[in-house]
Amino acid sequence: MPFGKYKGTLLCDLPVYYLEWLHNKGFPPGKLGMTLSTVFEIKTNGVTGLLMQVKQYVQQQKSDR
Template identity: 45%
Template sequence: MKPEDLERLVSTVMPFGKHQGTFIADLPGNYLNWFAREGFPKSEIGHLLALMQEIDHNGLGDLLTPLRPPR
């Protein structure tokens, strides 16, 4: 993992599927866990999904709070 990967979690949107348009950092845990069971895409999005699943699974979502843009 690179530090810039964390920033990309809060700035990259899911490009396909049920949660298309949702920031990767905002995807629900059950959706991330589904990818973990079925297999992450072999792409940069897959890398970010796997990282977010690991963060979510370990209860570390608050690490992303300071990186989120102001709303």
């Protein structure tokens, strides 16, 4: 997250209540807003396991380098 209370936090690690607050306030324009909206939909629809799998895959790829 590039700004605010959770600056420096991975978007997939943002708490749902914060994503709900952003959703009600309005996501920022552009790529960041689209990504935050996607993370919000994933987390509120109960498919957070998908985010965890992607996160694990990326971490594994980094450690294999």
